[in-house]
Amino acid sequence: MTKYIIKRLVMAVLTVFIVATLTFFLMNAVPGGPYEAEKSISPQAKAALEAKFGLDQPLFTQYLTYMKNILHGDFGPSLKQRGREVIDIILTKFPVSAKVGGLSVLVSLIVGIPVGCIAALNRGKASDSTIIVIATIGIAVPSFVVCSLSMYLFGVKLGWLPTVGLMSWKNYIMPVFALSFYPTAYIVRLMRSSMLDALGQDYMRTARAKGVSEAVSLFKHALRNAILPVVTYVGPMMAYTLTGSFIVEKVFTIPGLGGEFVSSITNRDYMMIMGTTIFLATLMVFINFVVDIVYKIIDPRINLK
Amino acid sequence: MSEHLVDIRNLHLSFFTPAGEVKALNDVSLFLDEGEVLGVVGESGSGKSVTASAIMGITADPGRIVSGKVIFNGHDIGSLDEKELRKIRGKEVSMIFQDPMTSLNPVYTVGNQIEEAILLHTDKNKQEARERAVELLRLVGINEPEKRIKQYPHELSGGMRQRVMIAIALACEPKLLIADEPTTALDVTIQAQILELIMELKHKLGMAVILITHDLGIVSSMCDRIAVMYAGKVIECGTTDDIFYNTKHEYTKGLLRSVPNLYEEESTRLVAIEGTPVDMLNPPAGCPFAPRCPQCMKICLKEMPPYHEFSDIHYSACWLTQKAEFEEAGKGEE
Numbered sequence: 311m312t313k314y315i316i317k318r319l320v321m322a323v324l325t326v327f328i329v330a331t332l333t334f335f336l337m338n339a340v341p342g343g344p345y346e347a348e349k350s351i352s353p354q355a356k357a358a359l360e361a362k363f364g365l366d367q368p369l370f371t372q373y374l375t376y377m378k379n380i381l382h383g384d385f386g387p388s389l390k391q392r393g394r395e396v397i398d399i400i401l402t403k404f405p406v407s408a409k410v411g412g413l414s415v416l417v418s419l420i421v422g423i424p425v426g427c428i429a430a431l432n433r434g435k436a437s438d439s440t441i442i443v444i445a446t447i448g449i450a451v452p453s454f455v456v457c458s459l460s461m462y463l464f465g466v467k468l469g470w471l472p473t474v475g476l477m478s479w480k481n482y483i484m485p486v487f488a489l490s491f492y493p494t495a496y497i498v499r500l501m502r503s504s505m506l507d508a509l510g511q512d513y514m515r516t517a518r519a520k521g522v523s524e525a526v527s528l529f530k531h532a533l534r535n536a537i538l539p540v541v542t543y544v545g546p547m548m549a550y551t552l553t554g555s556f557i558v559e560k561v562f563t564i565p566g567l568g569g570e571f572v573s574s575i576t577n578r579d580y581m582m583i584m585g586t587t588i589f590l591a592t593l594m595v596f597i598n599f600v601v602d603i604v605y606k607i608i609d610p611r612i613n614l615k
Numbered sequence: 616m617s618e619h620l621v622d623i624r625n626l627h628l629s630f631f632t633p634a635g636e637v638k639a640l641n642d643v644s645l646f647l648d649e650g651e652v653l654g655v656v657g658e659s660g661s662g663k664s665v666t667a668s669a670i671m672g673i674t675a676d677p678g679r680i681v682s683g684k685v686i687f688n689g690h691d692i693g694s695l696d697e698k699e700l701r702k703i704r705g706k707e708v709s710m711i712f713q714d715p716m717t718s719l720n721p722v723y724t725v726g727n728q729i730e731e732a733i734l735l736h737t738d739k740n741k742q743e744a745r746e747r748a749v750e751l752l753r754l755v756g757i758n759e760p761e762k763r764i765k766q767y768p769h770e771l772s773g774g775m776r777q778r779v780m781i782a783i784a785l786a787c788e789p790k791l792l793i794a795d796e797p798t799t800a801l802d803v804t805i806q807a808q809i810l811e812l813i814m815e816l817k818h819k820l821g822m823a824v825i826l827i828t829h830d831l832g833i834v835s836s837m838c839d840r841i842a843v844m845y846a847g848k849v850i851e852c853g854t855t856d857d858i859f860y861n862t863k864h865e866y867t868k869g870l871l872r873s874v875p876n877l878y879e880e881e882s883t884r885l886v887a888i889e890g891t892p893v894d895m896l897n898p899p900a901g902c903p904f905a906p907r908c909p910q911c912m913k914i915c916l917k918e919m920p921p922y923h924e925f926s927d928i929h930y931s932a933c934w935l936t937q938k939a940e941f942e943e944a945g946k947g948e949e
């Protein structure tokens with residue numbers, strides 16, 4: 311186990327390194343630069359700024375300097391938001407996204423798993439068909455439609471919920487709803503099919519023949535097997551949701567990392583792009599690692615090598 | 616009249632599927648006494664497993680008892696509710712299944728799955744249940760039970776898993792063990808070991824056994840009595856000697872003919888008799904075996920042959936034997 315963890319750690323560092331390197335060179339291969347768009351800036355001022363951030367150096371030298379700095383935990387200053395460190399921006403924006411995202415993950419699990427099970431247990435009945443139809447719609451409808459519709463209906467038309475910012479708990483309802491819409495629907499479908507599969511397995515008959523009650527055979531014997539595909543899905547879903555959705559953050563004016571990332575790209579804020587990319591890659595790798603461990607705990611057949 | 620351990624009387628059981636009523640059991644009557652070994656043979660789909668499930672009260676979902684009774688150990692199984700049935704299952708009657716590879720839950724240890732049965736039906740605590748589980752594993756011939764108990768099913772071989780299934784089944788020393796083709800999925804050498812184990816445990820614990828199989832060799836050597844099933848009916852039932860040497864039903868005769876030599880070393884699997892099995896959605900009015908029977912007569916197509924008793928325990932449902940009776944009776948009158 312420790313051997314496995316060390317191996318995974320090495321892999322993780324390597325993955326993040328490769329992502330960083332690729333991003334660095336791809337980003338620079340795209341024409342344009344951080345100060346191109348600013349008409350007001352004089353050529354002298356631009357040259358001075360570029361010299362200050364080392365952008366006048368050869369690309370490879372820049373790369374080496376950058377990599378050396380991040381080894382010391384220095385992600386550099388934002389090129390656009392003057393006087394702010396990249397790491398500070400990430401550390402103030404990420405918690406905002408993570409809070410909305412984390413709630414969404416919770417909601418999709420808390421709703422998705424039981425509803426999927428209920429559908430499976432009522433297979434072929436009206437309740438099952440209703441759940442399938444709703445879940446299919448949930449998967450098919452794009453998130454901006456969910457955002458705009460709920461915004462229009464509950465925010466504007468009915469005026470029940472606030473539409474801007476994250477001042478009170480009420481502000482969370484719509485973004486969390488919008489963000490958990492798709493994953494909930496997906497988990498419902500996943501859970502339903504894996505539960506049906508588990509219910510038909512021979513070990514369920516064994517449990518019944520032993521005299522196990524329905525509740526125990528469902529929660530102990532079926533659920534633990536049926537939940538495995540959901541665990542696999544939750545990993546990437548969590549990484550995606552926690553880091554904030556650009557669309558949801560834009561529509562509901564949430565000051566999160568998702569929006570920040572997108573604007574850093576349009577602004578060509580090289581330092582910011584690199585910083586967020588490395589952060590997201592690390593988070594992704596970490597979550598996947600945790601998911602693998604959880605998977606191993608649930609399913610002893612998984613051999614961690 | 617003595618009380619039988621299992622007494623199935625005129626059992627009709629159907630599966631109410633969207634395609635229609637599948638009459639899986641048509642008038643099954645069968646009994647079993649304490650400590651007895653009953654073999655149940657018959658081709659695929661003849662209703663062997665459905666009969667076993669009916670005794671356990673675990674008939675799968677669209678299935679219902681239409682009429683008749685299943686009495687087990689004094690309980691009228693059909694009239695009990697789930698809760699009452701749960702107290703009987705795993706305690707008074709246990710079942711092991713064909714495929715040990717899939718019959719154990721892959722995500723729990725062997726120990727956990729054995730202890731579950733013990734904790735359910737006794738008031739032993741966790742510690743005592745664990746000790747009992749180790750004891751059971753030793754009983755079913757598993758080496759290093761203390762180590763095995765912590766392992767997961769995928770870490771054991773097929774034969775070993777079937778031993779674990781037997782350990783689970785015997786956890787509460789049931790009065791009846793139903794073994795539904797317990798060795799079909801195993802290697803030939805392992806098959807013999809498992810059957811030997813079942814017989815050994817039967818002698819040690821004194822339980823009754825219902826052995827469901829395709830293998831006539833197995834029943835001939837292990838069983839006191841044999842029930843032959845065809846199309847959801849016990850078409851002949853008697854002692855092992857009755858069935859092999861005093862065969863009455865044409866289907867049983869066909870089965871025996873398809874076995875080259877019973878006393879050969881290798882046990883013999885049933886070879887299919889020519890013709891197709893009965894359509895259980897639309898069973899024929901007469902003898903279900905009629906379309907495949909070489910001796911088929913007019914009456915066979917029209918009317919279901921009634922049971923005829925040759926002795927207290929040997930009975931069969933075939934018009935041919937009735938005819939012989941008639942003729943004999945006729946002769947006597949002359």
Ligand SMILES: Nc1ncnc2c1ncn2[C@@H]1O[C@H](COP(=O)(O)OP(=O)(O)OP(=O)(O)O)[C@@H](O)[C@H]1O
Pocket residue numbers: 630632637639657658659660661662663664665666675676677678895
């Ligand atoms: N859940 C079910 N739904 C509908 N029909 C069923 C169901 N279970 C069993 N049957 C029907 O009951 C009949 C008897 O099946 P059963 O499983 O008892 O056969 P079997 O004698 O055990 O055969 P095998 O040797 O293949 O195990 C079959 O015709 C089958 O189609």
Ligand code: SF4
Pocket residue numbers: 864865866902903904905906908909910911912915920932933934935
């Ligand atoms: S009743 Fe008739 S058809 Fe059926 S087995 Fe006997 S002889 Fe054959």
Ligand SMILES: [Mg+2]
Pocket residue numbers: 663664665795
């Ligand atoms: Mg069967």
